[in-house]
Amino acid sequence: MNILLSNTSKEPLFQQIKEQIKRQIFQGILKEGEALPSMRTLATQLQVSVITTKRAYEDLEQEGFLVSSVGKGTFVAGQQPHILKERQIRELENDLEQVIEQAKRIGLSKQELIDRIDLFYE
Incomplete structure (x- = not known):
């Protein structure tokens, strides 16, 4: 998963993460059932707070793009x-x-x- 953030963008960081993950799902780069990095791992990779990645993941889960399983991780949801x-x-x-x-x-x-x-x- 490749995410590039812009500190000069007016768009909040969590929104940039969310939109880029959505785009990768739409384009088939991220496929159904594929595991995403943990919130903590992604936060470290992107050099943002865990709260930022948590917000992006939670929004995507609410919108039906991701599913989370306690102890297993976060995965791309099945999309028809x-x-x-x-x-x-x-x-x-x-x-x-x-x-x-x-x-x-x-x-x-x-x-x-x-x-x-x-x-x-x-």
Whole structure:
């Protein structure tokens, strides 16, 4: 598992960890049943507090991405492909909603936003 943290990002460290683990699950890098490092081990590797990794793991467990077993560890939960895709679409829709609100705030028209999306999509 490869996680890179940015101390200059406005995103909290636990959120960066959480999003990168999710991304690796979505991309199939982390597979169902695969063991994750313990919270303490990951905290040491990333040079963050155990509280930070604990928060990321707990959030991911609540969202159904991880399962924890006392004395055994934390593992990637089983994901059905269609459910995984639905989650990705839901996250994309949330991101798009934020982008659209920002575009409206700065006065971009719908067509100007679409033109920018087309440019970046290519």
